[in-house]
Amino acid sequence: MDDPLLLSRIQFAANISFHILFPTITIALGWMLLFFKLRFNRTGDERWMEAYRFWVKIFALSFGLGVVSGITMSFQFGTNWPGFMETVGNIAGPLLAYEIMTAFFLEAAFLGIMLFGASRVPNWVHTLATFLVAFGTTLSAFWILVLNSWMHTPAGFEMIDGQAHATDWLAIIFNPSMPYRLVHVLLASGLTVAFLLMGVSAFRLLVGDRSGGAGLTLKVGAWLGAMLIPVQIFAGDMHGLNTLEHQPQKVAAMEGNWETRGAVPLVLFALPNEELRQNDFEVAIPYGASLILKHDPQGVVPGLNDFVAEDGTVMHPPVAPVFWSFRVMVGTGFLMLLVSWAVVWTLWRKGGAQALNPWVLRGLVAMTFSGWVATLAGWYTTEIGRQPWVVQGVLATEDAVADVPAPMVAGSLTAYLAVYVFLLTAYITVMFGLARKAAKADRGAFDLPDRRSGRAALAPAE
Amino acid sequence: MMTMFGDPEVWLPLAFAALMGFSILIYVILDGFDLGVGVLSAFVEPAERDRMIASIGPFWDANETWLVMAIGILLVAFPTAHGAILTALYIPVAVMLIGLILRGVAFEFRAKTTGRAHNAWNAAFFSGSLLSSLSQGWMLGIYVMGLEHTAETMAFAALTAFCLTGGYAFIGACWLILKTEGALQDKAVDWAKGGLRLAVAGLLAISVATPLVSPRLLDKWFSFPEFLFLAPLPIVSAGVAGAIWLILRDPDLATGRLAWTPFAGAAALFALGFMGMAYSFYPYVVPEQITIYDAASAPESLLIIFVGAVIVMPVIMAYTALAYYIFRGKARALSYE
Ligand code: HDD
Ligand code: HEM
Ligand code: HEM
Numbered sequence: 001m002d003d004p005l006l007l008s009r010i011q012f013a014a015n016i017s018f019h020i021l022f023p024t025i026t027i028a029l030g031w032m033l034l035f036f037k038l039r040f041n042r043t044g045d046e047r048w049m050e051a052y053r054f055w056v057k058i059f060a061l062s063f064g065l066g067v068v069s070g071i072t073m074s075f076q077f078g079t080n081w082p083g084f085m086e087t088v089g090n091i092a093g094p095l096l097a098y099e100i101m102t103a104f105f106l107e108a109a110f111l112g113i114m115l116f117g118a119s120r121v122p123n124w125v126h127t128l129a130t131f132l133v134a135f136g137t138t139l140s141a142f143w144i145l146v147l148n149s150w151m152h153t154p155a156g157f158e159m160i161d162g163q164a165h166a167t168d169w170l171a172i173i174f175n176p177s178m179p180y181r182l183v184h185v186l187l188a189s190g191l192t193v194a195f196l197l198m199g200v201s202a203f204r205l206l207v208g209d210r211s212g213g214a215g216l217t218l219k220v221g222a223w224l225g226a227m228l229i230p231v232q233i234f235a236g237d238m239h240g241l242n243t244l245e246h247q248p249q250k251v252a253a254m255e256g257n258w259e260t261r262g263a264v265p266l267v268l269f270a271l272p273n274e275e276l277r278q279n280d281f282e283v284a285i286p287y288g289a290s291l292i293l294k295h296d297p298q299g300v301v302p303g304l305n306d307f308v309a310e311d312g313t314v315m316h317p318p319v320a321p322v323f324w325s326f327r328v329m330v331g332t333g334f335l336m337l338l339v340s341w342a343v344v345w346t347l348w349r350k351g352g353a354q355a356l357n358p359w360v361l362r363g364l365v366a367m368t369f370s371g372w373v374a375t376l377a378g379w380y381t382t383e384i385g386r387q388p389w390v391v392q393g394v395l396a397t398e399d400a401v402a403d404v405p406a407p408m409v410a411g412s413l414t415a416y417l418a419v420y421v422f423l424l425t426a427y428i429t430v431m432f433g434l435a436r437k438a439a440k441a442d443r444g445a446f447d448l449p450d451r452r453s454g455r456a457a458l459a460p461a462e
Numbered sequence: 463m464m465t466m467f468g469d470p471e472v473w474l475p476l477a478f479a480a481l482m483g484f485s486i487l488i489y490v491i492l493d494g495f496d497l498g499v500g501v502l503s504a505f506v507e508p509a510e511r512d513r514m515i516a517s518i519g520p521f522w523d524a525n526e527t528w529l530v531m532a533i534g535i536l537l538v539a540f541p542t543a544h545g546a547i548l549t550a551l552y553i554p555v556a557v558m559l560i561g562l563i564l565r566g567v568a569f570e571f572r573a574k575t576t577g578r579a580h581n582a583w584n585a586a587f588f589s590g591s592l593l594s595s596l597s598q599g600w601m602l603g604i605y606v607m608g609l610e611h612t613a614e615t616m617a618f619a620a621l622t623a624f625c626l627t628g629g630y631a632f633i634g635a636c637w638l639i640l641k642t643e644g645a646l647q648d649k650a651v652d653w654a655k656g657g658l659r660l661a662v663a664g665l666l667a668i669s670v671a672t673p674l675v676s677p678r679l680l681d682k683w684f685s686f687p688e689f690l691f692l693a694p695l696p697i698v699s700a701g702v703a704g705a706i707w708l709i710l711r712d713p714d715l716a717t718g719r720l721a722w723t724p725f726a727g728a729a730a731l732f733a734l735g736f737m738g739m740a741y742s743f744y745p746y747v748v749p750e751q752i753t754i755y756d757a758a759s760a761p762e763s764l765l766i767i768f769v770g771a772v773i774v775m776p777v778i779m780a781y782t783a784l785a786y787y788i789f790r791g792k793a794r795a796l797s798y799e
Contacts, residue, residue: 057574060570061570061571061574063523064523064566064567064569064570065567065570067523067526067566068562068563068566068567069563070530071526071529071530071559071562071563072559072563074530074533074534074537075533075548075555075559077537077544079548079549079552079555079556082541082542082544082545082546082548082549085537085538085541085544085545086541086542086545089537089538089541089759089763090759090760090762090763091763092538093537093538093539093541093759093763093767094538094763094766094767094770096534096537096538097534097535097538097767097770097771098767098770100527100530100531100534101531101770101771101774101775101778102770102774104527104530104531105524105527105531105774105778105781105782106781108523108524108526108527109524109778109781109782109784109785110781110785111523111524112519112520112521112523112524112785112789113520113785113788115519115520116519116520116789117520117788117789120788120789121788163760165760165762165763166760166762166763166766169766404549404552408552408553411553411556412552412553412556415556415560416556416560419560419563419564423563423567426567426571430571430574430575433574433575434574
């Protein structure tokens with residue numbers, strides 16, 4: 001553990017993994033809050049406002065964690081990866097700058113009004129603020145995903161004296177993997193929130209919530225999940241086909257396929273062995289991979305051995321982590337399909353959420369953070385699958401690392417990890433604490449705003 | 463467009479240095495008062511603490527975004543300098559980030575907990591604010607000393623760490639004079655008096671130390687005729703500090719219509735000090751090593767950002783002003799709606 005490259009990679013991975021947990025929630029939850037608000041404006045049904053009140057607290061908490069971990073991210077580039085900006089700064093710079101100027105200020109400024117302003121501004125301004133915050137988070141995802149996609153499928157630039165210079169900004173922004181990645185990540189956010197809504201609402205029902213609000217949000221979550229997951233599976237498939245075209249070595253690692261050949265089976269389970277360059281204990285469906293990737297049982301699929309240079313230098317990513325994280329993501333996806341459709345079907349047949357079996361509710365609680373699992377697994381597939389490059393074919397990871405003494409990186413890494421473990425525990429504890437409190441709350445304790453003026457009587461300060 | 467204002471290799475780096483300086487200044491004033499309030503929050507009753515924190519609750523996130531903006535401009539416009547500065551300041555940056563994390567999450571967590579957990583988050587709020595202020599002051603000191611680490615420069619950094627924290631407490635107290643009333647406001651007046659002394663001491667220390675460490679700066683400030691153009695800077699600063707002192711001693715300050723003046727004066731003092739430093743360091747972005755012209759990115763990329771900034775910045779200012787307008791008046795307890 002005295003290699004600054006390895007330590008910096010671990011630190012970067014730890015920081016971004018921690019950060020992404022919160023954007024995946026806030027991006028879609030912002031739109032969910034707008035939905036609750038609009039339903040309330042429309043119907044006047046108190047339960048929508050109650051849903052808004054409860055979930056806006058979770059939103060605020062997640063947003064706070066997203067902001068502070070994001071600030072850490074923006075310092076990381078300088079502290080640990082100076083080579084990154086020195087080489088591709090002319091491309092990454094404007095994209096990051098636009099994210100800050102168009103998205104960060106927007107969401108940060110209107111967040112205050114959204115959280116604390118309902119009693120100070122007309123209802124429509126408050127609804128507008130909610131919209132602008134949701135819009136800002138989505139816009140920020142757009143810009144950062146443009147940059148990240150460009151790192152996977154760089155386009156619209158030329159290299160002069162070892163530095164990338166932009167030649168075509170439209171080609172940079174709409175680089176080949178951007179549309180797929182943007183769609184896939186936004187859907188991932190929607191699914192994460194769907195299961196969060198279901199899990200926390202199920203928990204409230206289990207601890208005896210009779211308000212009706214919990215049943216409502218459970219239903220919203222179930223429908224959201226059931227609608228999005230088939231789209232996500234389809235989008236993921238398209239994404240994979242696009243990756244096959246631009247980063248075949250990554251797909252070869254995801255499939256665990258060593259030799260370029262036809263009639264490749266779909267590997268369900270295996271222990272990829274890089275020493276012998278083969279799979280141990282393989283369980284596979286014949287023709288599966290050829291069918292999925294080439295839509296032809298005899299289709300030729302590229303293999304990892306094509307990415308070993310004459311002198312033995314390996315130019316493909318480490319196989320096992322890519323192979324496994326891909327399976328975790330897809331497995332979670334199919335579990336989500338099963339669960340959300342089963343719940344929607346039961347709700348449809350039996351009416352209210354109260355009719356759900358306690359074991360079903362417990363299952364939903366267990367799946368509260370399944371979106372996090374799939375999202376992280378997906379990012380690990382994508383990012384580890386790009387190694388040994390930071391920018392595919394342009395900049396190798398080892399050339400981007402800072403010349404910081406290893407003990408210093410080890411020190412900062414330890415401190416960050418301790419803070420993250422602590423904050424994650426606190427976050428989950430407080431979230432379920434809020435759910436428990438909401439379940440126990442006397443119905444009379446909620447002061448509902450007059451719908452026309454939208455001015456709420458001040459609820460007791462949280 | 464590119465050559466409209468002359469050679470883009472000259473005016474673009476200058477424009478971005480100005481934009482970065484502007485962002486740092488706005489950050490230091492705005493998050494300065496947030497951090498100052500955080501540092502002061504350890505010295506009051508629970509109910510007063512709630513009001514203090516409510517007075518910054520709707521603003522802190524947008525205020526902190528100016529730090530992201532400043533560091534973003536350093537990153538995108540002067541990438542080599544970004545690497546050099548942040549690797550040299552690796553440890554204080556990490557400490558500051560952890561401080562900012564603690565401070566930022568404590569807003570939410572303290573509102574959602576009771577009893578021991580609530581007290582612990584109050585402590586996190588205070589210590590996060592303190593750590594961030596101290597580490598920012600430390601970085602300022604090391605930066606002024608040309609990013610050198612010797613016993614003397616570190617002693618100086620310790621002094622600036624202490625004084626910047628005092629300066630933040632000062633502007634935080636001035637903010638509280640504006641946003642609170644009653645006993646808390648009286649306390650704020652006392653804090654402001656103490657903080658003003660520290661802030662002035664800090665300004666003096668930096669003004670004396672910079673010319674001493676760098677003959678270039680000695681020359682820059684004390685040669686003729688520059689000296690004449692520059693003389694107003696310290697004189698106006700001294701005038702502003704004196705005026706704030708007099709206003710703070712006015713017994714009717716709390717109830718009078720002048721409650722906003724200490725805050726405005728504090729902001730002016732920060733701005734004046736900042737202008738002096740900007741003059742000292744120009745054209746360097748890494749003191750005595752890298753100029754803004756050497757460090758700048760390719761002009762095409764800078765231009766793309768510049769066009770965006772010209773359009774977006776006024777919009778940002780407008781809705782920031784809107785937020786301050788909506789939450790004008792004395793702070794009351796916050797609640798989620
Ligand atoms: C797919 C979405 C996504 C991804 C991959 C990233 N972020 Fe992020 N980020 C967001 C989506 C987001 C967001 C939804 O916009 C956040 C989360 C909560 C929030 O306040 O905004 C945010 C907040 C956020 C903030 C605080 C903004 C503020 O003050 O309001 C910063 C500085 C960053 N991010 C920086 C980064 C960097 C440097 C990243 C990559 C290396 C990164 N983020 C990856
Ligand atoms: C948000 C979800 C993301 C996650 C969970 C994630 C995760 C990871 C992981 C695990 C690695 C390490 C791979 C390895 O070293 O084997 C990595 C590498 C990297 N990622 Fe990401 N990433 C994300 C998004 C981004 C974005 C948006 C950017 C930039 C705009 C980015 C830039 C990088 C860089 C520069 C590296 C190279 C450094 C390294 O290899 O550790 N990542 N990422
Ligand atoms: C079940 C079917 C799914 C398939 C076939 C699929 C396919 C893929 C593929 C091929 C990639 C890598 C793309 C690349 O690196 O170029 C990927 C990445 C990713 N996946 Fe999935 N996915 C599925 C489900 C999910 C689910 C359920 C989630 C989250 C809820 C998710 C979240 C992600 C994320 C966040 C990434 C990284 C970002 C990106 O490159 O798009 N995926 N997915």
